[in-house]
Amino acid sequence: xxxxxxxxxxxxxxxxxxxxxxxxxxxxxxxxxxxxxxxxxxxxxxxxxxxxxxxxxxxxxxxxxxxxxxxxxxxxxxxxxxxxxxxxxxxxxxxxxxxxxxxxxxxxxxxxxxxxxxxxxxxxxxxxxxxxxxxxxxxxxxxxxxxxxxxxxxxxxxxxxxxxxxxxxxxxxxxxxxxxxxxxxxxxxxxxxxxxxxxxxxxxxxxxxxxxxxxxxxxxxxxxxxxxxxxxxxxxxxxxxxxxxxxxxxxxxxxxxxxxxxxxxxxxxxxxxxxxxxxxxxxxxxxxxxxxxxxxxxxxxxxxxxxxxxxxxxxxxxxxxxxxxxxxxxxxxxxxxxxxxxxxxxxxxxxxxxxxxxxxxxxxxxxxxxxxxxxxxxxxxx
Amino acid sequence: xxxxxxxxxxxxxxxxxxxxxxxxxxxxxxxxxxxxxxxxxxxxxxxxxxxxxxxxxxxxxxxxxxxxxxxxxxxxxxxxxxxxxxxxxxxxxxxxxxxxxxxxxxxxxxxxxxxxxxxxxxxxxxxxxxxxxxxxxxxxxxxxxxxxxxxxxxxxxxxxxxxxxxxxxxxxxxxxxxxxxxxxxxxxxxxxxxxxxxxxxxxxxxxxxxxxxxxxxxxxxxxxxxxxxxxxxxxxxxxxxxxxxxxxxxxxxxxxxxxxxxxxxxxxxxxxxxxxxxxxxxxxxxxxxxxxxxxxxxxxxxxxxxxxxxxx
Numbered sequence: 001x002x003x004x005x006x007x008x009x010x011x012x013x014x015x016x017x018x019x020x021x022x023x024x025x026x027x028x029x030x031x032x033x034x035x036x037x038x039x040x041x042x043x044x045x046x047x048x049x050x051x052x053x054x055x056x057x058x059x060x061x062x063x064x065x066x067x068x069x070x071x072x073x074x075x076x077x078x079x080x081x082x083x084x085x086x087x088x089x090x091x092x093x094x095x096x097x098x099x100x101x102x103x104x105x106x107x108x109x110x111x112x113x114x115x116x117x118x119x120x121x122x123x124x125x126x127x128x129x130x131x132x133x134x135x136x137x138x139x140x141x142x143x144x145x146x147x148x149x150x151x152x153x154x155x156x157x158x159x160x161x162x163x164x165x166x167x168x169x170x171x172x173x174x175x176x177x178x179x180x181x182x183x184x185x186x187x188x189x190x191x192x193x194x195x196x197x198x199x200x201x202x203x204x205x206x207x208x209x210x211x212x213x214x215x216x217x218x219x220x221x222x223x224x225x226x227x228x229x230x231x232x233x234x235x236x237x238x239x240x241x242x243x244x245x246x247x248x249x250x251x252x253x254x255x256x257x258x259x260x261x262x263x264x265x266x267x268x269x270x271x272x273x274x275x276x277x278x279x280x281x282x283x284x285x286x287x288x289x290x291x292x293x294x295x296x297x298x299x300x301x302x303x304x305x306x307x308x309x310x311x312x313x314x315x316x317x318x319x320x321x322x323x324x325x326x327x328x329x330x331x332x333x334x335x336x337x338x339x340x341x342x343x344x345x346x347x348x349x350x351x352x353x354x355x356x357x358x359x360x361x362x363x364x365x366x367x368x369x370x371x372x373x374x375x376x377x378x379x380x381x382x
Numbered sequence: 383x384x385x386x387x388x389x390x391x392x393x394x395x396x397x398x399x400x401x402x403x404x405x406x407x408x409x410x411x412x413x414x415x416x417x418x419x420x421x422x423x424x425x426x427x428x429x430x431x432x433x434x435x436x437x438x439x440x441x442x443x444x445x446x447x448x449x450x451x452x453x454x455x456x457x458x459x460x461x462x463x464x465x466x467x468x469x470x471x472x473x474x475x476x477x478x479x480x481x482x483x484x485x486x487x488x489x490x491x492x493x494x495x496x497x498x499x500x501x502x503x504x505x506x507x508x509x510x511x512x513x514x515x516x517x518x519x520x521x522x523x524x525x526x527x528x529x530x531x532x533x534x535x536x537x538x539x540x541x542x543x544x545x546x547x548x549x550x551x552x553x554x555x556x557x558x559x560x561x562x563x564x565x566x567x568x569x570x571x572x573x574x575x576x577x578x579x580x581x582x583x584x585x586x587x588x589x590x591x592x593x594x595x596x597x598x599x600x601x602x603x604x605x606x607x608x609x610x611x612x613x614x615x616x617x618x619x620x621x622x623x624x625x626x627x628x629x630x631x632x633x634x635x636x637x638x639x640x641x642x643x644x645x646x647x648x649x650x651x652x653x654x655x656x657x658x659x660x661x662x663x664x665x666x667x668x669x670x671x672x673x674x675x676x677x678x679x680x681x682x683x684x685x686x687x688x689x690x691x692x693x694x
Contacts, residue, residue, distance in 0.1 A: 014692045025579065074404045074508035076691050082405035097506035102434045114426040115507050143437075 002086060004167055004198045005049040005072060010081035012042040012067055041067040042078070043222045051087075051166070052196035054189075056209035056230070058237045059219035065202050068219065069093065069171050072200065087166025087198075090116055092157065094171075101145035105136065105155055108144050112159045126162045134158035154181065161188050168192055171202045186212070206234050210302030230302070231339070235356035256286040257317060257344050259355040273365035273374055276329040281342050283324060283353065285317040289344075291352055293324055296341040299372060305338060315344065332374045335365040413680050416510045423509060427517035431492075432524060446525040447532055450484050457598050468642035469600065469652060471635070474542060478634035479597035479627045481529045486563045486623060487588055489522035493567035494574050494584050501694040511690070512683050515571040519564045533634060545636045548629075548658055554665045555629040561672035562622050565679035572686040575693050595623050596631075600652045602638075622671065625664050628653065632661060 016037045042064045049055050059065040070076040072083055073091040098112045109130055113123035131140055134154045136147075144152065161168070170189070189212060192199055201212060209216050209230055216233035218226035218240065226236040260282040271277045281293075293315045297305040315324055326342075338361050343354035365374065408416070436442040454476055462472040469475055493515040497504055500514055537544060574580040599605075601618070609615045618624065631653055632638075638653040656664075 015689060016692070070691075071404060074402075075504075075506060077688055078405065082403050085402045085404070091508070094502075094506045097502050100430055100434060102437050103430055107430060107433065111426050111430050114423040115503075115509055117420070117423075119422050120426070 002051045003048045004051050004086045005200070006084040007045055007047050007068075007072070008081050008083070010042055010045045010068070010071060010078045010083060011040065012064075012071060012076065013079045014039045014041055040222050042071070044081070045219075045224050046081075047217060047224065047227050049167075049198050049200065051198050052193070053215065054193055054199040054201065054213045056213035056216040056233075057200065057202045057219065058204065058206070058209060058216055058233065060204055060241065062221075063219040064222040065219050066171060067222075069169060069200070069202050073169055085167070088117055088163075089167040089169060090160045090163050090165035091169040092160050092171060093169070097156075099144050099152070099156065102143060104143055105140040105147070109140075109155070109159055112156070113163065116160070116163050116165075118163055122163075126164070130155075130158045130162045133162060150181070157181075157185065161192075165197065167198045167200065169200045169202075206237065207302070207304060210234065210298065212302075231357055238351075238354050238356050241351070257289055257291075257353040258284050259342060259344070259353050259358065260284055260321075262340065262342060262355070262359040269359055269361045271331055271361055271363055273334060273363055273367070274330055274332070276327065277331060277361060278328075279326045279340070279359060281324040281326060281358070283315075283317060283322045283344065285319060285322060287319055289317040289352070291315060291317070291344045291346050294343045294345055295326060298339045298341070300337050300339070303372070305333070305372060317344075331363065333363045333365075334369055334372055334374055335363060336372070337362050408684065410677060410681060410684075413510070413512075413684055417512065417516075417680075420509055420513060424513050424516055424520060427513060428520035428524065431517050431521040435521070443528070446528055450480060450529055451532075453484075454480060461598055466644055467599075468644035468650065469603075470640050470643050471540070471542065474536065474540065475600075475631060475635045475652070476598060477533050477536060478630045479595070481526060481533060482559060482623065482627045482630050483592060483595060483597050484529060485522050485526040485559060486566075487592070488525060489519040489563045489567050490570060490584065490588065492518035492521070494570045495581050497571045497575050497690065498578065498694065504690060505694060511687055512568050512571075512680065515567040516564060519560070519567050522563070523560065537634065543636070545633050548633045548661060551629060551658075551662055551665050552633055554662070554669055555626050558665060558669045558672045559623075559626045561669075561676045562626075565672065565675040568679040568683050572683045572690075575690055576686065591621070591623075594618075594621050595627055597627060600650075601628070602651045602654050606654075622668060622675075625668050629661060629665055 016039050045068060057065045057068065067076065069091075070093070071078050072085070073089065073093065075091075075093070098115045099108050100111060103111065109127060110120060110123050114120070131137055134151075134157070136151050136155060139147065139151065144155075147155070168189070189199060189201075193212075199212075201208070203209060213230050215228065216226070216230045216237075217224060218233050218237045220240055225240060226233040263280050263282070265278060265280070269277075291314070293313045294308055296307045299305060315322075339357045340359040340361065341354070341356050342358045344352045346352055367374070369375070369377075432443065436445060439445060441448065454473065457476050457480075458473050461467050461476075462469065496514045496518055497511060504511055504514075570580065570584060601624070605618070606615070609618055635653065638651070638655045640650050640652050642648050642650050
């Protein structure tokens, strides 16, 4: 296993201009005016990524995740520290950023390829694949300025994923395009994983990390607050989001609510398919609070099985210890381990308390159906 | 490219793959190496620049000849026909200086705003940013080559032989011109990010610079004596483009002394009567200076590049 990305004590500072002084006249007339402030976008970040690993970078807006990504891609230079890269890297930072709208699709493929570090001959070799993937055969010789935004994005994505990168860096691009295109992107990423390439995926969607990554890094305010298994990092990410929210609302009148534990009467979380299971969720609250109770159920591979929505079931918490009972009758799940996340949200859907992986239920199934859900299909020839 | 065991092939190739380092400030040798490793990108950018420039014009690349030809025509009309400076074959004299000046001014004008104009690209895609300025210089080299070809046709049509024995100095002079143009283009492209009105200032400065260079007038014939009397000759030669223009004029215009076309036909000293070795020495010195300037411009660019993101 080779280390392909090695980030060593990387910090990045930005100058924030309070008054922009971008003309010569202004600079000459007011040499001192225009205060600047230093902003630490990243502070001493260190981690490494090995080949055939998919790592997710999580963080909310302003946490520094895009800055980190740009440093890794070499678009930005870190203020201190260094990043060592092995193998060639293709970045999907903003699809089509390198396009010249005056040129035809064909010319742009060559130009974009050159920007990603390919020679003309290597672009020749993959040109047909690119065009086929982008599905714009008829328009390849049309100027890009006449493309629809969908065609534009498809062409850019097609170039980036066909350049045979050793490291693929993806920044929230999976959020663009229609559903079919998104599925195509995710498919392509899975193929890359199977081929043993490294992928760095930046997102604020926990579900995507759960579904695609082997490991996750959480950034908050420029600091790395987690670097470990997906489940663990997601727990920290969610709980951190919550802490921030509580800090925000401290001035207000928010009740301090915490989820203490989830238990079953028997103490066991093992259940047979089709049987019922009952949990008790222990919630402590400092004040009386009314909100909604939310529960999520995930497979171990990160697929969401079920989520009761934010307008879920109302609960009225009293000061002190509270208990909420959850009944899952005739559990229609097949063999496997399922993680349960529980939480309390207010009436607007803002999370008040959350516990990630509060319990794991082990389902055993004796039948021969495969998958997640027991449909109990009966098949007869008519 | 065999599909036999892609994972194994990949792993093996990765262990030996060179390690690239992204850090605060790359030193000069690293910058040069990075620049060289992306010469294919430079070539594509040069040709896409040219293609874009003439994409929607009916005459296309023909404009790169037409507009200098018009400039040439105007100067010829003003200086030779209207004010009658009396230089024989004045069009040729003008042309040999203008090819040099056009290359310089086209590149610098284009490069001055290039980083600001391509901000979207600079903020999203990783490549040595000075390539954008160098692509502009490259495009102007192409226009220069076209104009030089036209100049040669011109010589042929007039039956005017160049100074064959001086011709070997031309490549030295050209490399110096290239490096000088590239240095100014690189520095200006970065400075404009911080001082946006540099573009307008540059237009004026380039005008001034043009008149400080002996393109439409003859240094030897008009101002050399006066400069010499005040001991200011050295100041005139601080302009690094002057020796290049004089070299081109010496090679293509050839004659150093001519007989004026104006009566009573006095003898004019139009170009300095330096020997071939002093022309060679002058160009070699200039080459050395421009190499230093080029390295300096890369260093300055490297310093300024760090804050592009927050300025763009």
